[in-house]
Amino acid sequence: MRMAKEEDYLIKKFGIEKPFKTPDGYFDSFTDKVMSNLPERTFVEETRVVTLWDRVKPLVYLAAMFAGIAAMFAIAEDFVGTDNKEQLNLVSTTQTETEVFQAVYSDEAADYCNYLMKENDMDDYSMYLYLENVVE
Protein backbone atom coordinates (compact mmCIF):
# COMPACT_ATOMS: atom_id res chain seq x y z
CA MET A 1 0.00 0.00 0.00
CA ARG A 2 1.81 3.07 -1.25
CA MET A 3 0.88 6.61 -2.07
CA ALA A 4 0.71 8.21 1.32
CA LYS A 5 0.31 11.97 1.07
CA GLU A 6 4.02 12.69 1.54
CA GLU A 7 5.03 10.12 -1.07
CA ASP A 8 2.63 11.43 -3.65
CA TYR A 9 4.64 14.54 -4.36
CA LEU A 10 7.97 12.67 -4.49
CA ILE A 11 6.75 9.91 -6.79
CA LYS A 12 5.27 12.41 -9.23
CA LYS A 13 8.45 14.49 -9.25
CA PHE A 14 11.15 11.78 -9.16
CA GLY A 15 9.50 8.45 -9.98
CA ILE A 16 10.83 5.29 -8.37
CA GLU A 17 13.40 4.25 -10.96
CA LYS A 18 16.95 4.08 -9.63
CA PRO A 19 19.33 6.52 -11.31
CA PHE A 20 22.29 4.13 -11.07
CA LYS A 21 23.78 1.38 -13.18
CA THR A 22 26.55 -1.19 -12.79
CA PRO A 23 29.39 -2.25 -15.10
CA ASP A 24 28.20 -4.70 -17.77
CA GLY A 25 27.86 -8.26 -16.53
CA TYR A 26 28.62 -7.23 -12.95
CA PHE A 27 25.99 -9.48 -11.37
CA ASP A 28 26.75 -12.39 -13.72
CA SER A 29 30.29 -12.71 -12.41
CA PHE A 30 29.69 -11.52 -8.85
CA THR A 31 28.83 -14.90 -7.31
CA ASP A 32 31.97 -16.56 -8.71
CA LYS A 33 34.07 -13.63 -7.54
CA VAL A 34 32.71 -13.83 -4.00
CA MET A 35 32.89 -17.62 -3.76
CA SER A 36 36.50 -17.70 -4.97
CA ASN A 37 37.48 -15.04 -2.41
CA LEU A 38 35.79 -16.64 0.58
CA PRO A 39 38.21 -17.64 3.35
CA GLU A 40 38.64 -21.41 3.70
CA ARG A 41 36.87 -22.74 6.74
CA THR A 42 36.71 -26.08 8.48
CA PHE A 43 33.54 -26.68 10.37
CA VAL A 44 33.45 -28.79 13.48
CA GLU A 45 30.36 -30.91 13.40
CA GLU A 46 28.29 -30.52 16.49
CA THR A 47 26.92 -34.08 16.48
CA ARG A 48 27.14 -35.16 20.11
CA VAL A 49 27.62 -38.75 21.27
CA VAL A 50 25.34 -39.58 24.19
CA THR A 51 27.48 -41.42 26.73
CA LEU A 52 26.36 -43.72 29.54
CA TRP A 53 27.19 -40.92 31.97
CA ASP A 54 24.88 -38.54 30.08
CA ARG A 55 22.09 -41.05 30.48
CA VAL A 56 22.57 -41.82 34.18
CA LYS A 57 23.52 -38.29 35.20
CA PRO A 58 19.97 -37.21 36.12
CA LEU A 59 19.52 -40.31 38.26
CA VAL A 60 22.85 -39.77 39.99
CA TYR A 61 21.98 -36.15 40.70
CA LEU A 62 18.61 -37.22 42.06
CA ALA A 63 20.21 -39.86 44.28
CA ALA A 64 22.79 -37.33 45.51
CA MET A 65 19.99 -34.92 46.34
CA PHE A 66 18.16 -37.53 48.42
CA ALA A 67 21.42 -38.56 50.12
CA GLY A 68 22.02 -34.91 50.99
CA ILE A 69 18.55 -34.58 52.47
CA ALA A 70 19.05 -37.80 54.44
CA ALA A 71 22.41 -36.54 55.74
CA MET A 72 20.76 -33.29 56.84
CA PHE A 73 18.16 -35.24 58.80
CA ALA A 74 20.88 -37.42 60.39
CA ILE A 75 22.89 -34.37 61.45
CA ALA A 76 19.77 -32.66 62.77
CA GLU A 77 18.93 -35.79 64.74
CA ASP A 78 22.43 -35.82 66.20
CA PHE A 79 21.93 -32.28 67.41
CA VAL A 80 18.61 -33.22 68.95
CA GLY A 81 20.30 -36.30 70.52
CA THR A 82 23.02 -34.15 72.05
CA ASP A 83 20.41 -31.94 73.64
CA ASN A 84 18.71 -34.99 75.09
CA LYS A 85 22.01 -36.24 76.42
CA GLU A 86 22.67 -32.89 78.00
CA GLN A 87 19.25 -33.08 79.59
CA LEU A 88 20.04 -36.62 80.73
CA ASN A 89 23.30 -35.35 82.22
CA LEU A 90 21.35 -32.76 84.13
CA VAL A 91 19.05 -35.46 85.37
CA SER A 92 21.98 -37.70 86.36
CA THR A 93 23.57 -34.75 88.09
CA THR A 94 20.46 -34.31 90.15
CA GLN A 95 20.45 -38.02 90.78
CA THR A 96 23.96 -37.95 92.37
CA GLU A 97 22.88 -35.48 95.01
CA THR A 98 23.66 -38.06 97.67
CA GLU A 99 27.28 -37.91 96.59
CA VAL A 100 27.19 -34.15 96.98
CA PHE A 101 25.62 -34.57 100.38
CA GLN A 102 28.29 -37.09 101.29
CA ALA A 103 30.92 -34.60 100.25
CA VAL A 104 29.21 -31.94 102.34
CA TYR A 105 28.96 -34.37 105.26
CA SER A 106 32.65 -35.30 104.96
CA ASP A 107 33.43 -31.59 105.18
CA GLU A 108 31.30 -31.45 108.32
CA ALA A 109 33.16 -34.47 109.69
CA ALA A 110 36.45 -32.73 109.10
CA ASP A 111 35.08 -29.67 110.84
CA TYR A 112 33.97 -31.87 113.74
CA CYS A 113 37.42 -33.46 113.96
CA ASN A 114 39.05 -30.06 113.99
CA TYR A 115 36.65 -29.02 116.75
CA LEU A 116 37.53 -32.12 118.81
CA MET A 117 41.24 -31.58 118.26
CA LYS A 118 40.97 -28.01 119.35
CA GLU A 119 38.71 -28.61 122.36
CA ASN A 120 40.67 -31.60 123.64
CA ASP A 121 44.05 -30.32 122.72
CA MET A 122 44.73 -33.32 120.47
CA ASP A 123 47.36 -33.58 117.80
CA ASP A 124 46.84 -35.23 114.40
CA TYR A 125 48.23 -38.55 115.52
CA SER A 126 46.00 -38.69 118.61
CA MET A 127 43.01 -37.88 116.45
CA TYR A 128 44.00 -40.62 114.00
CA LEU A 129 44.14 -43.15 116.88
CA TYR A 130 40.81 -41.91 118.18
CA LEU A 131 39.12 -42.27 114.83
CA GLU A 132 40.63 -45.71 114.40
CA ASN A 133 39.03 -46.79 117.67
CA VAL A 134 35.70 -45.26 116.63
CA VAL A 135 35.73 -47.12 113.30
CA GLU A 136 36.67 -50.39 114.94
Add this chain to the structure above:
Amino acid sequence: MNEYNEREVTALLQDSATRKEAFSMIVKHYSEQLYWQIRRIVLNHDDADDLLQNTFVKAWMNIEYFRGDAKISTWLYRIALNECLTFTSKQQITVPMEEYIESKAEELADDQYFTGDEIQILLQKALLTLPEKQRMVFNMRYYDDMSYDEMSQIFGTSVGALKASYHLAAKKIEEYVKRHS
Protein backbone atom coordinates in the same frame (compact mmCIF):
# COMPACT_ATOMS: atom_id res chain seq x y z
CA MET B 1 18.31 -27.37 -7.74
CA ASN B 2 17.88 -24.35 -10.01
CA GLU B 3 14.97 -22.59 -8.32
CA TYR B 4 15.88 -20.86 -5.10
CA ASN B 5 13.95 -22.35 -2.20
CA GLU B 6 14.60 -20.71 1.16
CA ARG B 7 13.64 -23.76 3.20
CA GLU B 8 15.84 -26.13 1.21
CA VAL B 9 18.76 -23.72 1.27
CA THR B 10 18.39 -23.30 5.04
CA ALA B 11 18.46 -27.09 5.44
CA LEU B 12 21.56 -27.36 3.24
CA LEU B 13 23.26 -24.71 5.38
CA GLN B 14 22.94 -26.85 8.49
CA ASP B 15 25.09 -29.60 6.98
CA SER B 16 28.78 -28.73 6.67
CA ALA B 17 29.07 -30.93 3.56
CA THR B 18 26.55 -28.83 1.62
CA ARG B 19 27.12 -25.50 3.36
CA LYS B 20 29.30 -23.91 0.71
CA GLU B 21 26.97 -24.94 -2.09
CA ALA B 22 24.03 -23.44 -0.19
CA PHE B 23 25.97 -20.27 0.44
CA SER B 24 26.70 -19.94 -3.25
CA MET B 25 22.94 -20.08 -3.91
CA ILE B 26 22.39 -17.37 -1.31
CA VAL B 27 25.00 -15.10 -2.90
CA LYS B 28 23.47 -15.60 -6.31
CA HIS B 29 19.94 -14.95 -5.08
CA TYR B 30 20.54 -11.95 -2.82
CA SER B 31 23.51 -10.13 -4.33
CA GLU B 32 21.49 -7.84 -6.60
CA GLN B 33 18.93 -6.64 -4.06
CA LEU B 34 21.60 -6.13 -1.42
CA TYR B 35 23.79 -4.30 -3.92
CA TRP B 36 21.08 -1.72 -4.61
CA GLN B 37 20.44 -1.16 -0.94
CA ILE B 38 24.13 -0.53 -0.36
CA ARG B 39 24.54 1.53 -3.51
CA ARG B 40 21.75 3.92 -2.53
CA ILE B 41 23.58 4.59 0.71
CA VAL B 42 27.16 4.95 -0.52
CA LEU B 43 26.23 6.12 -4.07
CA ASN B 44 29.53 4.99 -5.59
CA HIS B 45 29.78 1.63 -7.40
CA ASP B 46 33.26 0.68 -6.17
CA ASP B 47 32.33 1.31 -2.54
CA ALA B 48 29.09 -0.62 -2.99
CA ASP B 49 31.00 -3.52 -4.54
CA ASP B 50 33.48 -3.62 -1.64
CA LEU B 51 30.74 -3.45 0.99
CA LEU B 52 28.70 -6.15 -0.73
CA GLN B 53 31.68 -8.49 -0.80
CA ASN B 54 32.41 -7.71 2.86
CA THR B 55 28.79 -8.46 3.68
CA PHE B 56 29.02 -11.94 2.17
CA VAL B 57 32.41 -12.64 3.73
CA LYS B 58 31.03 -11.69 7.16
CA ALA B 59 27.97 -13.83 6.57
CA TRP B 60 30.20 -16.76 5.61
CA MET B 61 32.42 -16.32 8.67
CA ASN B 62 29.36 -16.50 10.90
CA ILE B 63 27.35 -18.97 8.87
CA GLU B 64 27.21 -21.60 11.63
CA TYR B 65 25.34 -19.13 13.86
CA PHE B 66 22.53 -18.83 11.34
CA ARG B 67 19.96 -21.35 12.61
CA GLY B 68 17.08 -20.40 10.37
CA ASP B 69 15.19 -18.57 13.13
CA ALA B 70 15.01 -15.46 10.92
CA LYS B 71 14.78 -15.22 7.15
CA ILE B 72 18.10 -15.34 5.31
CA SER B 73 17.29 -11.99 3.70
CA THR B 74 16.70 -10.36 7.11
CA TRP B 75 20.02 -11.70 8.36
CA LEU B 76 21.88 -10.47 5.26
CA TYR B 77 20.22 -7.06 5.31
CA ARG B 78 21.29 -6.60 8.91
CA ILE B 79 24.90 -7.38 8.04
CA ALA B 80 24.82 -5.18 4.95
CA LEU B 81 23.29 -2.18 6.72
CA ASN B 82 25.79 -2.52 9.57
CA GLU B 83 28.57 -2.52 6.99
CA CYS B 84 27.11 0.68 5.50
CA LEU B 85 26.86 2.35 8.90
CA THR B 86 30.47 1.42 9.71
CA PHE B 87 31.58 2.73 6.31
CA THR B 88 29.76 6.06 6.62
CA SER B 89 30.88 6.57 10.22
CA LYS B 90 34.51 6.23 9.07
CA GLN B 91 34.00 9.01 6.52
CA GLN B 92 34.57 11.90 8.84
CA ILE B 93 32.86 15.00 7.51
CA THR B 94 35.16 17.90 8.26
CA VAL B 95 33.34 20.50 6.16
CA PRO B 96 29.90 22.12 6.69
CA MET B 97 27.00 19.87 5.69
CA GLU B 98 25.92 22.00 2.71
CA GLU B 99 29.48 21.94 1.36
CA TYR B 100 29.69 18.16 1.83
CA ILE B 101 26.38 17.63 0.01
CA GLU B 102 27.53 19.82 -2.91
CA SER B 103 30.80 17.87 -3.25
CA LYS B 104 28.93 14.54 -3.23
CA ALA B 105 26.54 15.88 -5.88
CA GLU B 106 29.48 16.85 -8.08
CA GLU B 107 31.00 13.38 -7.67
CA LEU B 108 27.67 11.87 -8.62
CA ALA B 109 27.34 14.04 -11.73
CA ASP B 110 30.79 12.87 -12.86
CA ASP B 111 30.13 9.20 -12.04
CA GLN B 112 29.90 7.07 -15.19
CA TYR B 113 27.51 4.72 -13.41
CA PHE B 114 25.05 7.45 -12.45
CA THR B 115 22.27 7.77 -15.00
CA GLY B 116 20.14 10.46 -13.37
CA ASP B 117 19.52 14.06 -14.45
CA GLU B 118 19.55 17.30 -12.46
CA ILE B 119 16.24 16.41 -10.79
CA GLN B 120 17.66 13.09 -9.61
CA ILE B 121 20.76 14.81 -8.27
CA LEU B 122 18.45 17.12 -6.33
CA LEU B 123 16.73 14.07 -4.82
CA GLN B 124 20.10 12.56 -3.87
CA LYS B 125 21.12 15.83 -2.24
CA ALA B 126 17.89 15.84 -0.25
CA LEU B 127 18.52 12.24 0.80
CA LEU B 128 22.02 13.16 2.00
CA THR B 129 20.50 15.56 4.54
CA LEU B 130 18.82 12.63 6.31
CA PRO B 131 20.47 10.60 9.09
CA GLU B 132 21.83 7.29 7.70
CA LYS B 133 19.25 5.06 9.34
CA GLN B 134 16.37 7.24 8.21
CA ARG B 135 17.80 7.24 4.69
CA MET B 136 17.92 3.43 4.76
CA VAL B 137 14.30 3.25 5.93
CA PHE B 138 13.24 5.67 3.21
CA ASN B 139 15.10 3.76 0.46
CA MET B 140 13.70 0.39 1.48
CA ARG B 141 10.16 1.66 1.55
CA TYR B 142 10.23 4.11 -1.36
CA TYR B 143 12.19 2.09 -3.92
CA ASP B 144 11.60 -1.53 -2.84
CA ASP B 145 8.18 -1.16 -1.21
CA MET B 146 9.46 -3.30 1.66
CA SER B 147 6.87 -4.02 4.36
CA TYR B 148 7.22 -2.32 7.72
CA ASP B 149 7.13 -5.76 9.39
CA GLU B 150 10.19 -6.91 7.49
CA MET B 151 11.98 -3.63 8.14
CA SER B 152 11.09 -4.00 11.80
CA GLN B 153 12.92 -7.33 11.90
CA ILE B 154 15.94 -5.91 10.10
CA PHE B 155 16.28 -2.78 12.22
CA GLY B 156 14.94 -4.22 15.45
CA THR B 157 12.65 -1.17 15.68
CA SER B 158 8.89 -1.06 16.12
CA VAL B 159 6.63 -0.73 13.10
CA GLY B 160 5.20 2.50 14.50
CA ALA B 161 8.65 4.05 14.84
CA LEU B 162 9.53 3.02 11.27
CA LYS B 163 6.32 4.52 9.88
CA ALA B 164 7.04 7.76 11.70
CA SER B 165 10.62 7.71 10.45
CA TYR B 166 9.51 7.16 6.85
CA HIS B 167 6.89 9.89 6.85
CA LEU B 168 9.30 12.30 8.50
CA ALA B 169 11.92 11.49 5.86
CA ALA B 170 9.45 12.03 3.03
CA LYS B 171 8.41 15.36 4.55
CA LYS B 172 12.03 16.51 4.95
CA ILE B 173 12.84 15.58 1.35
CA GLU B 174 9.79 17.39 0.05
CA GLU B 175 10.70 20.52 2.01
CA TYR B 176 14.33 20.38 0.81
CA VAL B 177 13.29 19.94 -2.81
CA LYS B 178 10.78 22.80 -2.65
CA ARG B 179 13.39 25.02 -1.02
CA HIS B 180 16.05 24.22 -3.63
CA SER B 181 13.94 24.03 -6.80
